[in-house]
Amino acid sequence: MSERKSNALINEKSPYLLQHAYNPVDWFPWSEEAFEKAKQENKPIFLSIGYSTCHWCHVMAHESFEDQTIADMLNKDFISIKVDREERPDIDHIYMAVCQAMTGQGGWPLTVFLTPEKKPFFAGTYFPRSRKYNRAGMVEVLAQLAGKWREDAERVREVGEQIIQETTARLLEHQSGGELTEETLHEAFRLYESSFDPEFGGFGSAPKFPTSHNLSFLLRYHKKTGNGRALEMVEKTLDAMHRGGMYDHIGYGFSRYSVDSQWLVPHFEKMLYDNALLLMTYVEAYQVTGKAKYAEVAEQIITYVLRDMTDVGGAFYSAEDADSEGEEGKFxxxxxxxxxxxxxxxxxxxxxxxxxxxxxxxxxxxxxxxxxxxxxxxxxxxxxxxxxxxxxxxxxxxxxxxxxxxxRIHPGKDDKILTAWNGLMIAALSKAARALDQPAFAEAATKAADFLLRELRREDGRLLARYRDGEAAFPGYVDDYAFLVWGLIELYETTFELRYLREAVQLNAEMLRLFGDEEKGGLFFYGSDAEQLLTRPKEIYDGAMPSGNAAAALNMQRLAKLTYDAKLSQAADEQLLAFAGAVASYPPGHSLMLSALDFAYSEASEIVIAGDPAKPETQHMLRAVQRQFLPNALLILHPPGAAGEEVRKLIPLVQDKLPLGGRATAYVCHNFVCQAPTQDLEDLENLFTIQ
Structure with a gap:
């Protein structure tokens, strides 16, 4: 038996691309080499985008890309390119928008046919090998499109040009007009309530996604207004998700979504970002309600992540597959x-x-x-x-x-390390460490943060998006910056190691420089120094993950108030204004931006604990604050000596807040009014009516 022949994907690091390295298709990674070959041979591009734990990507690979007849058709008439959407979300965003515009739907695998100039002229998602499920088959589609290209390539190019112009207009239309007010928060609540499923929790009908950032907003809305219905919707959903089959009752952790309305049958893949976001929400629900069951779920998620999803260097893997032994859910x-x-x-x-x-x-x-x-x-x-x-x-x-x-034979594991998703898990672990008083969780977050800051930056400091097998690659996207900054702010408020706050400030400034749109505001998805694609989109809608623009809006609010940076404060306001029209048109689609808006309208509280962190009295005060749900509060430790001097340089608001009589002292300010300093733990806890 002869050895299988590999294609050009064999030299890649992506687990998804390596899954296709021995297909009979002559795959290329996204590269100038591939596009130059298409131009020289005057062939259209067959672009296939997916990710390693995608069930229908596996199905299409088995049916079509391992099939010699399909491979022969692709190799003869097309230049075939594979893209891992998790490595290149910039490419995925643009061509997914094309697919949605052309077909009214999207998803993965994403299948797009391009001219050699990268302009799309046909798009879809999963195609079976031959026509079934009322879907055109690959054999049919390839034959038709190859024929159209041979008959009139120039006409196909004209179609591609028209499609990209229309898609560009849609992507750049982010509706900056309009105004966001506190009424926007109330409107969001009313719309969430109208789509809430009172029987099984969650919003809308099947399939149901956890979208825990919606629940986190509702917890903030409950905190702000005292609205019991908001909390009721959160608890109903969290309880139902945990009781359902979407939660792994044997090994812990959540699957990506439920295919039914009662959360019974999951799409079995487990994603790092889902578990990070859900961890945050269960922790916050515990802080709000004091119910031990939410703390228990949070700790179980962490058990799963630290056991199964953690690299030896301390960072976190991306995902676990739905399939094992060729069957979805068999494990x-x-x-x-x-x-x-x-x-x-x-x-x-x-x-x-x-x-x-x-x-x-x-x-x-x-x-x-x-x-x-x-x-x-x-x-x-x-x-x-x-x-x-x-x-x-x-x-x-x-x-x-x-x-x-x-x-049993385990599902495949995507062991690449993504900066953005790790940033979310660092934020979640930091929150959990505070709320649950678990230093080990903070230690795990610290290890991951140190890994990213060490291994996922170029020598010039530029953040990179992906690390695997000793290689860091791809200039970081706005999500990488925004989510890592989020994680670092949370980590500072957990450990009070000032270096993490410094890194957050520095990375935030770099993000504004590389991604900012000086003309229309907001942040582009990829940097000015990265590969320039057909257009530069801005993401604002919260899907399975919240948008980087929304995370950045909240980060900038927090950093501006911590550092007294007037320019950053202005940038934070402009970030909200840049997307006001989009958010106002459908508030529930922008839950994290709503949380940023809530922060802006809540006049964040500042809590400074001045004292020696080595002393129990200081730690008791810190713990009294950290276990509370205070989403719009800033917590700062002001230690004595040289360490305190360093804090004062970065956080001027602590300047005159010193330990009185050498004892730990709490200073609480809210809405530009400061309470009398206190050294009494009970008095401090009584001040938590401040928000």
């Missing part, structure tokens, strides 16, 4: 017989009854463990088992099932 599902084999008859029957594991199954003849129909408390009551005893027994059972599951 995660169970039968009653398998549970009984692991746990024995009595415990197996108890576990299966609790977690809805039946002979008929709830997913393609198998079972996804879930608690949709019951809770531990109600089940314990019905079975007349003390709740604590049931919890202990089910935890012992879960551990055994987890150890058994570990012997």
């Amino acid at each position: 995660y599902v169970w039968t009653p017989d398998e549970v009984e084999l692991v746990l024995g008859i009595e415990e197996g029957d108890l576990f299966s009854e609790l977690f809805d594991i039946t002979e008929s199954g709830n997913f393609e003849g198998h079972n996804i463990p879930n608690l949709i129909q019951t809770t531990l408390a109600s089940f314990a009551k019905r079975k007349q088992i003390p709740l604590d005893q049931l919890k202990q027994r089910m935890e012992e059972a879960r551990t055994k099932l987890f150890e058994h599951r570990e012997k």
